[in-house]
Amino acid sequence: MQGSFFSPFDKEKEQALRKGRRQFLESMAIGSMAATMSAARPFRAKGATPLASESRMRPFELEEATVSELQEGMRSGKYTARSITGKYLRRIEEADKNGPAVNSVLELNPDALKLAAELDHERKEKGARGPLHGIPILIKANIGTHDRMTTTAGSLALAGSIPRQDSFVAKKLRQAGAIILGKTNLSEWANFRSNNSTSGWSGQGGLTHNPYALDRNPCGSSSGSGAGASASLCALAIGTETDGSIVCPSSANGIVGIKPTVGLISRSVIIPISRSQDTAGPMARTVTDAAILLGALAGPDPEDPLSAASRGKSPADYTRFLDPRGLRGARIGVARGMFHSNGKVNKLMEDAIDIMKHEGAEAIDPADIPTLGKLDDNEELVMLYEFKAGVNEYLAALGPQAPVHSLKEIITFNERHWKEEMPYFGQDLFVKAERMGPLTSHEYISALQHNHRMTRAKGIDAVMDEHRLDALVAPTGGPSWTTDLVNGDHDTGGSSGPAAVAGYPHITVPMGFVFGLPVGISFFGRAWSEPVLVRLAYAFEQATHFRQPPKFLPTADLDVA
Numbered sequence: 001m002q003g004s005f006f007s008p009f010d011k012e013k014e015q016a017l018r019k020g021r022r023q024f025l026e027s028m029a030i031g032s033m034a035a036t037m038s039a040a041r042p043f044r045a046k047g048a049t050p051l052a053s054e055s056r057m058r059p060f061e062l063e064e065a066t067v068s069e070l071q072e073g074m075r076s077g078k079y080t081a082r083s084i085t086g087k088y089l090r091r092i093e094e095a096d097k098n099g100p101a102v103n104s105v106l107e108l109n110p111d112a113l114k115l116a117a118e119l120d121h122e123r124k125e126k127g128a129r130g131p132l133h134g135i136p137i138l139i140k141a142n143i144g145t146h147d148r149m150t151t152t153a154g155s156l157a158l159a160g161s162i163p164r165q166d167s168f169v170a171k172k173l174r175q176a177g178a179i180i181l182g183k184t185n186l187s188e189w190a191n192f193r194s195n196n197s198t199s200g201w202s203g204q205g206g207l208t209h210n211p212y213a214l215d216r217n218p219c220g221s222s223s224g225s226g227a228g229a230s231a232s233l234c235a236l237a238i239g240t241e242t243d244g245s246i247v248c249p250s251s252a253n254g255i256v257g258i259k260p261t262v263g264l265i266s267r268s269v270i271i272p273i274s275r276s277q278d279t280a281g282p283m284a285r286t287v288t289d290a291a292i293l294l295g296a297l298a299g300p301d302p303e304d305p306l307s308a309a310s311r312g313k314s315p316a317d318y319t320r321f322l323d324p325r326g327l328r329g330a331r332i333g334v335a336r337g338m339f340h341s342n343g344k345v346n347k348l349m350e351d352a353i354d355i356m357k358h359e360g361a362e363a364i365d366p367a368d369i370p371t372l373g374k375l376d377d378n379e380e381l382v383m384l385y386e387f388k389a390g391v392n393e394y395l396a397a398l399g400p401q402a403p404v405h406s407l408k409e410i411i412t413f414n415e416r417h418w419k420e421e422m423p424y425f426g427q428d429l430f431v432k433a434e435r436m437g438p439l440t441s442h443e444y445i446s447a448l449q450h451n452h453r454m455t456r457a458k459g460i461d462a463v464m465d466e467h468r469l470d471a472l473v474a475p476t477g478g479p480s481w482t483t484d485l486v487n488g489d490h491d492t493g494g495s496s497g498p499a500a501v502a503g504y505p506h507i508t509v510p511m512g513f514v515f516g517l518p519v520g521i522s523f524f525g526r527a528w529s530e531p532v533l534v535r536l537a538y539a540f541e542q543a544t545h546f547r548q549p550p551k552f553l554p555t556a557d558l559d560v561a
Contacts, residue, residue, distance in 0.1 A: 057099060057552055061426075062087050064549055065233045067131055067289045070235055074123065074134055076529055081116040081123070081134030084178055084235075088136050089113075092182075092233050100552035102215055102231055104224035105142045106205040110148050110184040115179050115507075122177075131292050133177035134327040138234040140225050141183040141205075142190055143280065144269035145170045149180075153271045154188040155415040156421055157404050164399060168239060168266035168301040169280050169477055171525025176296045181234055184224025190245060191221035192273045192387060194425040196488040207483065210252060210515055211550035213557075216480035219252040221245040225283050226253035230550055236293050237283040242273045242383065244477075244496035246281045247508040250518030252478035254547060256290045256508050256537070258282045259496075260526045262503035263271030263309045266301030267524040269397075274383045275306070276448060285547060287509060287538040291318040294530065326539035328360030330470045332461060333367025337527040338474035347510040349475050352521050352540070356473075359543050361536075364467045369498055371454040378447045378463065379501055380401055385444040407434050409415040424485045427450040455502035456557075462528060471529070471536055476508040476520035499524040507537045512547040516557040 013043035024154045024393045062070075062084065073079035089112065111113075119134045126132070139145075142153040144163040152158040165172070173180055185205035191197055199220030208223045210216040211231040218227040222239025226249030229237040241259045245384050250257025258281045272278055282293035298314035300307045315321075334353060339346050351361050372419045391407050407538045411430050437444070460472070478492030499506040504527050511521035521540070523533045541547075 008423040028416040030408065034265070041089050048338075057095060058546060060087075060091055060232055062091070062134055062286060065232070065235065065299045065356075066286055067135055067235060067292055070135060071131060071133075079120045079479075081179065081547050084134065085112050085116040085136050085181065086369060088112065088234055095231055095552070096228070096233055100211065100308045101207070102209050102214075102227050102552070103206055104184055104208045104228040104231065105138065105198065105233060106152075106154065106183050106185040107149050108201070109180055110198060112136070112179055119177055119179065123379050129175075129177040129192075130296075132173070134179065135177075135235045136181040137173060137236045137238065137293075138181050138225060138228050139169070139173075139546075140186055140240055140280075141220050142186060142240060143167050143169055143183070143238065143466055144271070145180060146550075149183055151183075151271065153187050153190060154204045156203045156412070156417060157410045159204065159403065161398060161403055163268060163269050164397065167269035168303060169297055170271065170301070172297050178296070183518055184222070184237065186222060186224055186230050187362075188219030188274050190240060190271070192242070192383065193427050194429055196425045196428070198424055198485050198488050200227075200483070201424065201485070207485075209483075210480050211552050212254065212324055213435035213480070213553050213555050215482055215555045216517065217252070217479070217483045219244075219248040219480065220489075222283065224251045224472050226250055226255060226257070227255070228256050229283050229285060231284075231552075232549065236289055238280055238293070238297075239283050240270060240278060240280045241496075242277045243379070243500035243502065244494055246283060247496050247506055247520070248478050248494055248524060250283055250508045251518065252480040253421050253508075253520030254520075256282075256284050256287050256510070256541070257508045257520075258290050258530070258534075259499065259506040260294065260298070260530055261274070261310075261505045263304070264505075264528070264530065265297045266304040266307045268301055271394055272387070273528055274386040276382060277450075278385060286532065287321060287541045288322060290403075291322060291534050291538070294318045294534075314402055315531065318530065318534050321534045324539055324542040325360070325499060325536035327356050327543070330361045330536055331357075331468055332356055332361045332363050332536070333467055333469040333472040334363055335363035335368055335472045335474040335495065336366040337368040337372050339477050339492050340475045340476050342514070344514045345475050345478055348514070349521065350520055352473075353546075355543055356540060359539060362470060367469060367472060369459050369463050369468050369472070371459045372498065374454050375451060375497070379497070381447045382444065382451060383414050384433040385436045385439060385441065387429075388436050388552045389439050392546055420536045423487055449500050455498050455503075459498055460502055460504055460524070460527060468526070470532055471523045471525040475511075475520050477523040479517035479519055480513040493544060495522045503531055505530050507533045509537045509541050510557070511540075511544070512546050513548075513560075516547075516553070516560045520551070
């Protein structure tokens with residue numbers, strides 16, 4: 001942000017925005033690192049592709065480092081939490097803010113090094129709390145923290161906003177001894193502002209790039225978490241999903257993503273879209289690391305009524321389900337109706353099915369969801385109702401110090417600052433949502449019941465019952481598309497919908513590359529079946545090891561099949 005383009009609105013809000021902007025800049029100055037990023041990047045970082053010469057990166061000591069490797073390094077004395085944190089901060093400076101300028105990190109935690117030093121002292125005096133002790137993690141910028149970082153969903157309307165308490169996710173991370181390194185950029189408002197949006201872009205952070213090919217899209221809305229984890233800017237990352245926003249950026253950035261059963265992880269103090277579909281979830285470079293993080297985050301929370309259903313269904317340790325022979329005897333349903341229009345993607349999927357058979361799985365092919373495509377516009381209708389109710393409730397909880405107090409005020413803010421907030425796409429979804437009535441409306445209740453019936457009893461559960469399946473598989477999506485700020489996202493298809501609408505778990509794992517661009521395979525199934533899906537995903541990962549670190553190329557290598 002530059003200049004004084006906020007003058008048209010009232011003085012109190014202008015002061016709040018300036019304060020938020022100042023806090024944002026101050027938070028970037030950690031240790032000896034200069035604050036090289038402002039809340040809105042120069043145009044090259046917001047939209048243009050970095051130059052080819054900028055993709056040359058120095059070797060990074062912690063590239064692809066796993067949680068167990070970092071813990072062993074701290075046990076042996078090779079590393080400390082502080083030294084590891086410092087290395088990731090330098091990596092962010094070199095790869096995210098400069099060099100290829102992936103632009104995945106929106107805000108850094110100004111207390112990260114201090115917290116790391118405290119955890120080092122605790123380890124020395126009392127030992128480690130567990131596998132996440134001293135591990136730096138990036139979280140999506142819609143996940144609330146009550147500290148010196150802001151929680152904005154990438155919107156200038158929420159600049160400077162700090163919730164009154166930590167989200168349940170942040171509390172669980174701190175209890176586990178993890179270091180919240182910073183917050184990642186995202187598709188603004190978790191990609192629920194316009195149907196013509198460009199994923200990975202926010203008014204506050206600009207555009208995030210895909211580290212495999214910088215002119216390609218990282219997918220949304222957890223774009224920064226996906227790109228940041230893939231580029232080794234952190235040990236682990238956390239995203240949120242309503243429909244596809246964990247699994248799509250995980251697939252597009254070549255990492256593992258777990259979208260858990262709705263209610264397994266509390267949504268309290270996370271800026272919402274849909275109370276019936278929203279969830280946070282792990283994003284990591286390996287299934288093992290994602291399983292470690294899932295165990296740390298799961299469990300009931302009085303602040304989120306839906307999480308009560310997780311009681312007795314949320315193991316503290318999902319790593320005990322990691323079995324390299326986990327595909328043996330498994331009945332895998334092939335959801336062919338969700339295959340891709342891209343022949344190369346489908347060839348990877350056919351190869352993946354053969355691999356699973358070789359590992360001892362039985363493929364039931366086809367095993368299509370009978371209600372696929374029968375949701376009509378009901379999913380968006382439910383989201384519109386729930387978004388208005390959820391955002392207004394979230395803003396009310398911020399109290400009188402909130403920079404805006406309702407969806408209506410956000411719409412007005414965006415209209416006043418359209419040059420900064422809506423240079424590429426508008427807010428048609430916001431306008432539609434504002435017209436919606438309360439959640440007691442018959443239209444809403446009927447649509448929600450229809451969605452659950454079509455995706456649960458008559459959908460995923462029906463096909464799994466019929467064929468006695470352990471899981472369903474399909475391509476997660478297609479290769480990343482070229483970012484287009486003029487026309488918005490280019491739909492390349494995906495398999496996230498049924499599990500997202502049902503509120504059921506979904507895991508994606510790398511299954512290969514198309515022109516050097518990663519593509520994932522999805523494992524999804526019944527509610528609370530995370531242990532089964534973790535076992536299957538891990539066995540597939542161990543049989544293939546398709547994950548490769550990104551090379552920060554300026555564009556896709558079309559000479560590679």
